[in-house]
Amino acid sequence: MRTRSREGERRTRGGEWVRGTERVWWGYAWAMTENAVDRPLVTRFAPSPTGHLHIGGARTALFCWAFAKSQGGRFMLRIEDTDAARSSDESAKGIMEDLAWLGIEWDDGPKLTLADGRVIGANARDVGGYFQARRKHIYNAEIERLVRLGRAYPGFEKTEDLDAKRKAAVAAKQTYRYERPGDVVAGVFNEARWARAVAGEAHVIRFLALSEEIVVADQVLGDVKIAAGELDDFVIRKADGFPTYHFAVVVDDETMGTTHVLRAQEHLANTPRHVAMQKALGYRVPVYGHMPLIFNMDGTKMSKRDKAKAARKATKDAMVKDKTVTPAGLAGRIGVSEPAITDFLAAQSDSIEVAEALAAHFGVALPEVEVWDFRRNGYLPEAICNFIGLLGWNPGMKLADGKDLEKFDNAFIAKHFAMERIGRTNAKFDRNKLLSFNADAIGAMTDDAFADRWVAWMNEHEPAAAKSIARLDRGRLLILAKALRPRAKTLRDALRPAAFVMVGDADYPFDPAAVEKNLNAADKTGAKLLAEFKPRLEAIGDWTAEAIHGAIEVFAREKGMPNPGGISQPLRVAVTGTGVSPGLGETLAVLGKASTLARIGRCLETVK
RNA sequence: GGCCCCGUCGUCUAGCCUGGUCCAGGACACGUCCCUUUCACGGACGCGACAUGGGUUCGAAUCCCAUCGGGGUCACCA
Numbered sequence: 001m002r003t004r005s006r007e008g009e010r011r012t013r014g015g016e017w018v019r020g021t022e023r024v025w026w027g028y029a030w031a032m033t034e035n036a037v038d039r040p041l042v043t044r045f046a047p048s049p050t051g052h053l054h055i056g057g058a059r060t061a062l063f064c065w066a067f068a069k070s071q072g073g074r075f076m077l078r079i080e081d082t083d084a085a086r087s088s089d090e091s092a093k094g095i096m097e098d099l100a101w102l103g104i105e106w107d108d109g110p111k112l113t114l115a116d117g118r119v120i121g122a123n124a125r126d127v128g129g130y131f132q133a134r135r136k137h138i139y140n141a142e143i144e145r146l147v148r149l150g151r152a153y154p155g156f157e158k159t160e161d162l163d164a165k166r167k168a169a170v171a172a173k174q175t176y177r178y179e180r181p182g183d184v185v186a187g188v189f190n191e192a193r194w195a196r197a198v199a200g201e202a203h204v205i206r207f208l209a210l211s212e213e214i215v216v217a218d219q220v221l222g223d224v225k226i227a228a229g230e231l232d233d234f235v236i237r238k239a240d241g242f243p244t245y246h247f248a249v250v251v252d253d254e255t256m257g258t259t260h261v262l263r264a265q266e267h268l269a270n271t272p273r274h275v276a277m278q279k280a281l282g283y284r285v286p287v288y289g290h291m292p293l294i295f296n297m298d299g300t301k302m303s304k305r306d307k308a309k310a311a312r313k314a315t316k317d318a319m320v321k322d323k324t325v326t327p328a329g330l331a332g333r334i335g336v337s338e339p340a341i342t343d344f345l346a347a348q349s350d351s352i353e354v355a356e357a358l359a360a361h362f363g364v365a366l367p368e369v370e371v372w373d374f375r376r377n378g379y380l381p382e383a384i385c386n387f388i389g390l391l392g393w394n395p396g397m398k399l400a401d402g403k404d405l406e407k408f409d410n411a412f413i414a415k416h417f418a419m420e421r422i423g424r425t426n427a428k429f430d431r432n433k434l435l436s437f438n439a440d441a442i443g444a445m446t447d448d449a450f451a452d453r454w455v456a457w458m459n460e461h462e463p464a465a466a467k468s469i470a471r472l473d474r475g476r477l478l479i480l481a482k483a484l485r486p487r488a489k490t491l492r493d494a495l496r497p498a499a500f501v502m503v504g505d506a507d508y509p510f511d512p513a514a515v516e517k518n519l520n521a522a523d524k525t526g527a528k529l530l531a532e533f534k535p536r537l538e539a540i541g542d543w544t545a546e547a548i549h550g551a552i553e554v555f556a557r558e559k560g561m562p563n564p565g566g567i568s569q570p571l572r573v574a575v576t577g578t579g580v581s582p583g584l585g586e587t588l589a590v591l592g593k594a595s596t597l598a599r600i601g602r603c604l605e606t607v608k
Numbered sequence: 609g610g611c612c613c614c615g616u617c618g619u620c621u622a623g624c625c626u627g628g629u630c631c632a633g634g635a636c637a638c639g640u641c642c643c644u645u646u647c648a649c650g651g652a653c654g655c656g657a658c659a660u661g662g663g664u665u666c667g668a669a670u671c672c673c674a675u676c677g678g679g680g681u682c683a684c685c686a
Contacts, residue, residue: 046686047686048685048686050685050686080686082685082686083685083686085685086685086686155684159683159684162683162684163683166682166683170609173609173610174609174610175609175610175611175682176610176682177682204684221612221613221614224612224613225612226611226612227611230610230611230612232682234683235683235684237684238684239684240684242684244683244684244685244686245685245686246686248686249686264680265612265613265614265679265680266679266680266681267680267681267686268612268613268680268681269611269612269613269680269681269682270681270686272612290613292613292614292679293679293680295679297618297619299678299679387620390620390621390635391620392620394620394621394622396621396622396623397622398622398633398634399634402633402634403633403634403635404621404622404633404634404635405634406620406621406634406635407635423621424613424614424615425613425614425615425621425678425679426613426614426678426679426680427619427620427621428619428620429619429620430618430619430620430636430637432619432636432637433619433620433635433636433637434636435636436635436636436637437636439649443649485649486648486649486650487647487648487649488648497647497648514646518646549645552645553645556645561645563644563645564645565645565646566645567645568645568646569645569646571645572645572646573646578646578647579646579647580646580647580648581646581647582646582647582648583645583646583647583648584645584646
């Protein structure tokens with residue numbers, strides 16, 4: 001990462017700095033910084049409620065939150081629901097819940113009541129609402145002011161006409177720019193157009209962009225200059241009466257007191273528009289910082305469509321491997337109509353429902369792209385925050401042994417976050433590393449904590465498993481937790497190695513291969529040893545993992561085995577049905593003496 | 609294509625501003641070995657990068673320029 005000099009500091013001190021041999025006047029940028037610091041620091045995260053919280057959005061929120069906290073400022077959540085067709089209240093609520101789950105709590109924003117009754121946003125400032133759709137009157141007042149200032153005007157062109165012009169320009173390899181009507185003059189209130197608009201004629205409102213150079217003093221990238229004439233007259237109020245994103249953002253940031261805007265680089269190109277409007281409206285310009293983007297490992301954007309792609313690939317692979325697999329056959333089995341599957345496979349639809357049904361059927365995991373996906377799949381919020389906290393930011397600190405400090409919690413980020421240390425290069429989302437962080441977080445827990453969180457997770461996402469685990473008393477649950485913890489990278493991972501406790505003593509199947517190898521091979525050596533060992537288990541009075549383990553070792557030594565595998569593998573197959581399970585001491589201890597003996601008995605009967 | 613941003617191991621990155629301590633450090637992944645009753649965990653070691661070309665300098669990953677490469681954005685979506 002290339003570290004910037006402390007531009008802000010230099011500017012506030014001298015108003016100029018020396019770059020190479022060139023002296024640059026920073027009067028304008030200096031004023032921006034001044035504006036930002038003479039009022040309470042406020043950052044904001046402003047998602048549009050059109051789905052779940054994207055993992056990239058989570059990082060933006062985390063950084064905005066951390067920056068505010070590091071500076072003793074306030075973190076605000078604003079819901080940008082000006083797209084009436086795509087926005088929903090459920091989505092807004094889901095996003096808030098995801099943020100809360102991650103531990104990113106807003107000082108200002110809508111109220112959210114948590115399960116324990118605590119309310120996030122209880123002390124929010126009164127700024128006239130945090131949902132943009134309910135702030136229409138505020139935007140309209142500012143629109144009219146801008147129109148009367150001669151810095152905005154109604155446009156009456158038809159969308160189709162403009163689209164045609166745009167297409168023609170693209171076809172001719174020319175840059176399309178909206179052409180300002182001849183009767184519109186900068187700085188002059190166009191009464192005729194306004195009258196038509198007020199009279200009810202269909203129209204949009206366009207911002208009247210001056211031909212001037214715009215400088216965005218970006219705290220991450222340095223200053224970004226856009227030459228005069230690059231901005232055209234863009235739409236600030238749609239025909240449906242709602243402001244566009246650009247206008248709403250600018251008005252809200254001013255009226256809500258936003259001092260620092262930290263957002264992803266995809267917004268960089270928008271910023272000159274925002275700055276131009278802020279100047280026209282006489283607003284204070286917030287400090288900007290644009291963060292690098294996050295991509296998949298293959299360089300594509302992380303999006304919901306990744307799930308559809310994965311499910312599509314799994315299905316097509318299956319169809320190639322097995323010609324009897326067809327959409328029609330699938331339809332009956334997965335509860336999705338045949339046309340829906342056909343459309344999905346032809347990439348005519350990216351339906352999440354179809355993708356999930358197919359993935360479940362073929363037993364493939366869909367890539368997580370939203371916070372909810374990670375949550376459902378057993379990732380821990382602290383691991384996620386730690387991991388995304390390292391995507392484009394780094395504390396730049398060393399541990400005592402000289403290694404980089406990269407394991408930290410939100411409190412650490414909130415204390416040490418600094419814009420100067422935000423990187424400029426795009427990052428790829430390495431799921432392996434996230435998984436490793438998650439495994440480490442699980443490894444760092446106590447067995448008690450793991451047991452509680454695992455059970456809580458099952459209650460929420462795997463109720464059937466939760467029900468069968470609930471049969472264990474606390475003591476056995478803790479033994480299980482101890483056995484599971486080192487082999488689970490996620491909470492969901494712990495399900496498989498715990499399968500042996502979730503079935504009844506007479507209900508689990510025996511894996512034929514494992515039975516053959518460990519019990520039947522060499523004239524049933526394994527089965528005979530097992531039968532011989534059974535009384536040793538019966539004789540154990542204090543049924544603990546240690547006592548069981550000891551009995552196995554003693555028996556193996558007596559039999560002159562090179563290692564205990566000769567008896568432990570037959571035993572393992574007997575009580576779990578497979579050759580794979582957690583340590584045998586724990587496995588048997590969790591089952592209990594009665595179950596263990598019953599299972600061995602059933603096994604011996606089965607292989608006889 | 610126009611405009612804008614970026615370029616250190618496969619990946620996340622430290623180092624860059626303030627040139628020498630860097631034949632570039634850490635983590636994940638990968639490989640080998642050790643531990644081991646299975647699966648895991650753990651331990652040791654290893655593999656592996658300054659995009660390229662010029663320039664400045666006694667000295668460049670660090671400063672300058674060019675080239676090449678990657679990305680973003682060009683909506684009545686946000």
